Amino acid sequence: MSAVPVSVVSGPGCAALASFPLPRRGREPSKKETKMSGRLTSRSPRAAFRPGRLRAAALGTALATVLVPTLSACGGDASTAGGSATLKWASSYFPAHWDPVVSGSGAQFRELALVYASLTRTDATGKAVPDLAKSWEYNAKGDQITFHLRPNLKFSDGEPVDGAAVKAAILRAQKQKNSALFGDLTSIKSVDADGLDAVLHLSQVDYQIPQLLGERVLQIASPKAAKSPTKLDQNPVGAGPFTVTQLVPGTKVLLKKNPDYWDAKDIHIDNVELTSAPDAATVVSGLQTGVYNFADIAPSQAEAAKKAGLDVVVQPGFNASNISLNVNKAPFNNAKVVDAVRYAVNRQEFVDKLTFGYGSVTNQPFPKGYVAYDPQSANDYAYDPAKSKQLLSEAGYKAGQIKLDLVIPAEDPSAEIVQAQLAKVGITVNIKVDKNWATPFFAKNLTLSIYGTTGRDSAAQTLTAHFGPNGPLNLSSPYEPSGFEAAIAKVRQTPLDSPDYAKVLQAATRAGLQSKALVFTYSSPNLIAKSKSISALPKNPAHIDWTGVTIGAS
Numbered sequence: 001m002s003a004v005p006v007s008v009v010s011g012p013g014c015a016a017l018a019s020f021p022l023p024r025r026g027r028e029p030s031k032k033e034t035k036m037s038g039r040l041t042s043r044s045p046r047a048a049f050r051p052g053r054l055r056a057a058a059l060g061t062a063l064a065t066v067l068v069p070t071l072s073a074c075g076g077d078a079s080t081a082g083g084s085a086t087l088k089w090a091s092s093y094f095p096a097h098w099d100p101v102v103s104g105s106g107a108q109f110r111e112l113a114l115v116y117a118s119l120t121r122t123d124a125t126g127k128a129v130p131d132l133a134k135s136w137e138y139n140a141k142g143d144q145i146t147f148h149l150r151p152n153l154k155f156s157d158g159e160p161v162d163g164a165a166v167k168a169a170i171l172r173a174q175k176q177k178n179s180a181l182f183g184d185l186t187s188i189k190s191v192d193a194d195g196l197d198a199v200l201h202l203s204q205v206d207y208q209i210p211q212l213l214g215e216r217v218l219q220i221a222s223p224k225a226a227k228s229p230t231k232l233d234q235n236p237v238g239a240g241p242f243t244v245t246q247l248v249p250g251t252k253v254l255l256k257k258n259p260d261y262w263d264a265k266d267i268h269i270d271n272v273e274l275t276s277a278p279d280a281a282t283v284v285s286g287l288q289t290g291v292y293n294f295a296d297i298a299p300s301q302a303e304a305a306k307k308a309g310l311d312v313v314v315q316p317g318f319n320a321s322n323i324s325l326n327v328n329k330a331p332f333n334n335a336k337v338v339d340a341v342r343y344a345v346n347r348q349e350f351v352d353k354l355t356f357g358y359g360s361v362t363n364q365p366f367p368k369g370y371v372a373y374d375p376q377s378a379n380d381y382a383y384d385p386a387k388s389k390q391l392l393s394e395a396g397y398k399a400g401q402i403k404l405d406l407v408i409p410a411e412d413p414s415a416e417i418v419q420a421q422l423a424k425v426g427i428t429v430n431i432k433v434d435k436n437w438a439t440p441f442f443a444k445n446l447t448l449s450i451y452g453t454t455g456r457d458s459a460a461q462t463l464t465a466h467f468g469p470n471g472p473l474n475l476s477s478p479y480e481p482s483g484f485e486a487a488i489a490k491v492r493q494t495p496l497d498s499p500d501y502a503k504v505l506q507a508a509t510r511a512g513l514q515s516k517a518l519v520f521t522y523s524s525p526n527l528i529a530k531s532k533s534i535s536a537l538p539k540n541p542a543h544i545d546w547t548g549v550t551i552g553a554s
Contacts, residue, residue, distance in 0.1 A: 092277045095112060098233055115236045121214050121215055154260055155222035157225055159222045169221065170200075254274075280301060290531075317454065318542050320366060321451070359523060360524075363381065365520060484508070526542065535549050
């Protein structure tokens with residue numbers, strides 16, 4: 001237990017401090033354990049890799065009981081206190097790491113984007129647009145790309161944002177021992193720095209690079225600060241829209257607007273209070289009373305937020321959940337058993353029971369409507385329990401003969417749905433909770449599991465992570481579906497503005513879906529509840545963009 005200062009109201013000034021003991025939050029899996037843990041989430045988005053959450057829940061509720069009524073007693077909306085615009089964000093994805101190389105490209109990238117900028121960012125269409133880089137171009141062959149950075153930019157420690165900083169960021173992401181990003185950067189063979197230019201030499205023709213090197217995969221830290229990754233991890237130094245003024249690990253971060261940010265004129269928020277959401281049950285009440293004015297919420301909270309008069313924002317994203325099978329282990333080394341599982345899955349039940357009307361079925365690692373979603377594969381392996389039973393019989397298994405352990409990192413209602421659906425066709429599933437789940441999963445030692453991903457801005461990276469022979473999300477490595485390697489190579493070789501790009505990308509998705517290692521189930525968007533004093537957010541897929549956002553009086 002460690003004492004952390006928590007603001008408590010003692011009068012009109014609301015300035016007294018008291019120390020409340022908070023439990024130490026469980027750590028996220030290390031790079032050695034997970035390889036790509038930063039982009040993986042548990043099936044319940046509010047519980048992703050947060051073993052300390054359950055221990056903190058009771059304390060969080062108790063703290064909320066003290067803080068919510070007392071802070072609301074300050075009067076008015078604290079978001080405009082003193083005439084400054086303050087964002088008070090309760091985050092269920094509060095970063096365990098503030099070094100972007102360690103944090104990876106999972107849900108926490110949205111919080112880290114407060115501090116760090118990238119070469120590119122994503123617009124409302126999902127297209128890569130300039131961020132720190134004002135422009136870029138490929139050579140004629142497509143195996144070299146040059147990024148031209150904006151002039152006169154600097155990190156919050158005064159170091160210049162230049163080609164050398166880009167080179168250092170890429171090399172660190174590729175070589176740092178606990179990097180969660182090196183698997184995303186395999187196409188980059190070397191980097192040359194020339195003033196404000198960064199020249200990337202590629203190991204293959206790859207037109208996905210601008211899409212790849214956005215906020216998820218290459219948030220750029222000051223090279224000077226990054227010389228000590230341990231210090232950077234709790235004292236972030238970037239060139240993003242805000243700078244950190246105080247950081248309480250695992251609990252709270254205070255930030256102020258960065259006047260040196262390249263687009264500072266379009267950032268209208270003066271201060272940010274980012275707080276780890278103490279408990280799902282307290283978030284809506286905290287929003288009502290002004291303790292927070294912005295929070296990511298679970299679908300189960302959306303109706304309560306609406307009734308409380310809050311804005312509920314459906315933020316588009318690339319989230320997709322699945323059942324993961326290991327075809328290198330019995331009984332999934334029998335193709336008929338794999339197909340039996342495919343036909344046993346009723347995707348609509350996941351949507352109905354878990355998403356509260358906000359999700360949709362998907363049999364792909366993308367939601368419907370996304371450029372990589374393949375309409376031709378939409379109805380493959382539709383729910384058919386009778387056919388599932390027939391396939392099990394043809395495989396030589398009687399009802400109840402197959403017994404499997406479904407290993408998950410934390411209690412999860414989706415696991416119970418899988419258990420019940422497979423039981424209907426005669427497969428017995430025993431749910432086992434293992435807080436160290438990541439270790440056997442990424443070592444490919446499990447037979448059956450479930451997980452959800454937040455995807456990437458580069459669809460090619462999403463596909464290779466799931467279906468490639470070395471894909472960290474492919475529980476059946478080194479297995480790869482026939483034809484996938486050629487199909488994904490063609491995607492990389494196709495410019496993103498080519499009229500053939502969507503067709504080529506969907507063909508690669510189709511090839512990947514021949515994999516017997518994954519059964520996708522449903523997709524759910526990112527949900528946000530906010531005070532009406534906060535203006536509308538840009539609808540950039542999966543991203544939270546503060547450009548142009550204002551905070552007025554409530």
